[in-house]
Amino acid sequence: MKKVLFFIGLLLSVVNVAVAQKKTTPINIEHADHFDINQTEIPDAALLRGNVRVSHDGVIFTCNKAYFFQKENYLKAFGDVQMVQGDTLYLNSKYAEYNGEVKQAYATGNVVMRSPESTLVTDTINFDRNTQEAFYNSYGKITNRENTLKSKSGRYYANEKKFKFLTAVTITNPKYTIKSNHLDYYTNSGHSYLFGPSTITSKENYIYTEKGFYDTKKNLAYFKRKSYIKYKDRRIEGDSLYYDRNREFASATNNVKITDSINKGLIKGHYAEIYRNLKTQKDSMMITKRAVAITLVENDSMYVHGKKMLITGKPGERIVRAFNNVRFYKTDMSGKCDSIHSDQKTGLTKLIKNPILWNYENQMTGDIMHLIGNNQTEKLDSLKVLNNAFIISKDTLSIGYNQVKGQNLYGKFVDNKLREVDIIKNTEVIYYMRNDQQELIGINKSVSSKINMILDKNTIETITNFNQIDGDIYPEAELPENARKLRGFIWRGEERIKSKDDIFPPEENELDAKIQAESKAEKAQENKPLEPSKETLEYDKNNPKPKTEQSKVKTVTK
Secondary structure, eight states, X not given: OHHHHHHXXXXXXXXXXXXXXXXXOOOEEEEOSEEEEOTTTSTTOEEEEEEEEEEETTEEEEEEEEEEEXXXXXXXXXXXXXXXXXTTEEEEEEEEEEETTTTEEEEEEEEEEEOSSOEEEEEEEEEETTTTEEEEOSOEEEEOSSOEEEESOEEEETTTTXXXXXXXXXXXETTEEEEESSEEEETTTOEEEEEEEEEEEESSOEEEEEEEEEETTTTEEEEOSSEEEEOSSEEEEESEEEEETTTTEEEEEEXXXXXXXXXXXXXXXXXXXXXXXXXXXXXXXXXXXXXXXXXXXXTXXXXXXXXXXXXXXXXXXXXXXXXXXXXXXXXTEEEEEEEEEEETTTTEEEEESSOEEEETTEEEEOSEEEEEEETTTTEEEEEEEEEEEEEEEEOTTSSOEEEEEEEEEEEEEETTEEEEEEEEEEEEEEEEEEOTTOOEEEEEEEEEEEEEEEEETTEEEEEEEEEEEEEEEEOGGGSOGGGSSOTTOOOOGGGOOOSGGGGSOHHHHHHHHHHHHHHHHHHHSOOOOOOOOHHHHTHHHHSOOOHHHHTOOOOOOO
């Protein structure tokens, strides 16, 4: 009984193995003008000549001559070889081999592989029908309607309609050229995924990225790692970049930096949009989220912050506008206002609504405030404070304040330092006068039609009254406290901006800290290529071709 059970078990195991083994389909000879078998010259092979046509599991081979090895289920084809797989793949060559057991093909000699979307020309190619993958290690050229791709090697995934390149590849388009060492290109959608050092060069700009995506049909792109867009006059970089070539529009997100090579300026923030008009050479830029414009002034830098900044116009004729709680800082000058309007062509910068300016320790206020630059020397030229001009500075050795008040103020800069100031119309002065030993001589309180002041940084060298109407120098004890401040006096020293970091409000510093932490965490992760988007993977589903277009591809015999 035990022997019977043993033999039944053995029989069942043999049956299971036989079922598990997939039965291979023999290669089918459909036609040949001549059929010959010569065991002496070519053992175990049939010689097929003239209009040879064979098939195997949905693929058809045609050629001029072939050797068919029936036992091995193997075919060697010569002369005008063509392999056709439905309406998805056409492979032409001078010579080919096909193994029916493993469904693998090899072709060489002027190889042309065509799909409905593209054509590959190379010297040698291997094709695995099980995985629907083709690969080549010889120079290849791929063409479709939009682009030409050249590479030293590549792999084609027929099911995904994707070429994968891991060596030098170049995509040439009438508008640009893409170069990369790691690129996935989808022939149906024209989507390109780049990884590692890659460049996109065009007449308009130069793009560098180490992780990105480019839609070669729509000319849309986004870039993620160490990426920048370089124009003739500026360079744009950020943690993430978006680019629309058709509209010449770019946007940047997080750690945005825009370098202006012509105007020696730098703009930073965490979000920016840039439009360029190639016909008029006018362009515009908006930047927000801890935005700051940094301009080199001689050996110093001017920092200007606003919640939103706009820059428009041609190079050399830019107009810069900053909005909402504008603050600026330079080592010898800082200030605040609601908004700023700066015209590069005229050199005029307007501080709009509630302006206040600190020049060293001197606080200046007025209804309207203008800074005027000299375009020839690229230095500050003059200052205007119109209506209710007021200058206040603390006396160095007492609790008192030096004050000058008038209708309008006109200042003159020398080497970017405020050197001379004229205050005109209904001027009033309160000034603590000291000798060389810094001893208080008295307090000058006077009224005149005009006052001239010569400054040396934080020191008033001379003060001159013109057409003095009233005034005197009072001993400190004889001038009451309530008479030591002019009408309209407001000291705002606690608001003074003393460093470039003071220009940012607390909420924007909190945003910056959050973004820096996220950026650091992302960079610490393993760097991997971008995953193909849903739009890429479902392109054929969402963009069905008309039947007339689907039937255009026909078998072509070389």
